[in-house]
Amino acid sequence: MSVCLGAVLVLLLVTVQANWQRGAIAQPLPATVSGLSASPAELLPLPYAYDALEPYIDAETMRLHHDMHHASYVTKLNEAVQKHSELQGQTVEALLSNLDALPEDVRTAIRNNGGGHLNHTMFWQIMKPDGGGEPMGAIATVINENFGGFEAFKQTFNQAGADRFGSGWVWLVRNAQGGFEIISTPNQDSPVMVGTYPIMGNDVWEHAYYLAYRNRRPEYLSSWWNVVNWEEINRRLAAAS
Ligand code: MN
Numbered sequence: 001m002s003v004c005l006g007a008v009l010v011l012l013l014v015t016v017q018a019n020w021q022r023g024a025i026a027q028p029l030p031a032t033v034s035g036l037s038a039s040p041a042e043l044l045p046l047p048y049a050y051d052a053l054e055p056y057i058d059a060e061t062m063r064l065h066h067d068m069h070h071a072s073y074v075t076k077l078n079e080a081v082q083k084h085s086e087l088q089g090q091t092v093e094a095l096l097s098n099l100d101a102l103p104e105d106v107r108t109a110i111r112n113n114g115g116g117h118l119n120h121t122m123f124w125q126i127m128k129p130d131g132g133g134e135p136m137g138a139i140a141t142v143i144n145e146n147f148g149g150f151e152a153f154k155q156t157f158n159q160a161g162a163d164r165f166g167s168g169w170v171w172l173v174r175n176a177q178g179g180f181e182i183i184s185t186p187n188q189d190s191p192v193m194v195g196t197y198p199i200m201g202n203d204v205w206e207h208a209y210y211l212a213y214r215n216r217r218p219e220y221l222s223s224w225w226n227v228v229n230w231e232e233i234n235r236r237l238a239a240a241s
Contacts, residue, residue, distance in 0.1 A: 073116030
C-alpha cells in the first residue's frame with residue numbers, strides 16, 4: 001500500500017470513529033451481519049460516557065467492564081487468531097459459527113474471547129442514557145405476539161438470567177426457523193454458536209453488576225431495562241429478518 005493511500009485510510013478511520021463517538025452517524029450494525037473483524041479485533045470506545053448509565057449502572061463498573069474485561073477479550077482473540085494465517089480475514093461470527101473447524105490449539109481461546117468480543121460489542125450498543133421505557137415498533141410486535149406482552153417478556157427474560165448458574169448471558173434470539181426464543185448461554189458462548197441470531201442480551205457475569213448490586217442479581221436484571229436502547233434493538237431485529 002502506498003504511503004499516501006495509507007494516510008488517507010488512517011484519516012478516514014479517525015473521522016469515522018470521531019463521528020461515531022459523537023453519535024453523528026448511525027452506529028455500525030453488530031452481530032451476524034456486522035462483519036465484526038477478528039483480524040485484528042478492535043476495541044471501540046463506548047458510545048457514551050462511563051457515567052452515562054447511572055444510576056442504573058455505575059461509572060466504575062462501566063470503566064472496568066469495558067476497559068479491562070472487554071479489552072482483555074480483544075487482546076486474547078488477536079493473540080489466538082495471529083497463530084494461524086488461515087484464520088486471518090474472517091469475521092468473529094464466522095469463526096464462532098463453525099468452532100469444530102478451528103485449529104484445536106486456539107479453539108477454546110476463540111470461543112471464549114471471540115464470544116466475549118462479539119457479546120460485549122453488542123451489549124454497549126443496545127444500552128443508552130435515557131433509554132428504557134416501553135418497546136416500540138417491530139420489537140414491540142415480536143414481544144406482544146410471542147411472549148404475552150412486555151411485562152411477561154421481562155419476567156421470563158429476568159428469570160432466565162437469574163437462573164443462569166455462575167457466569168453467562170440471557171438473550172432474545174431469532175432461531176433458524178424464524179421464531180423467537182429467550183435463551184441463556186454459559187460463560188461467553190454466543191447464540192451464533194448454535195445457529196441463532198442475538199437480538200438483545202444482558203450480561204449476568206458478576207463483573208457486570210457486583211460493585212453496585214453485590215449478590216443481588218435479580219435487582220440488577222430489573223434495573224437494566226431502564227437503559228435499554230430500543231432503537232438499536234429494532235435495527236438488530238431488522239438485520240435478523
Ligand atoms: Mn461482561
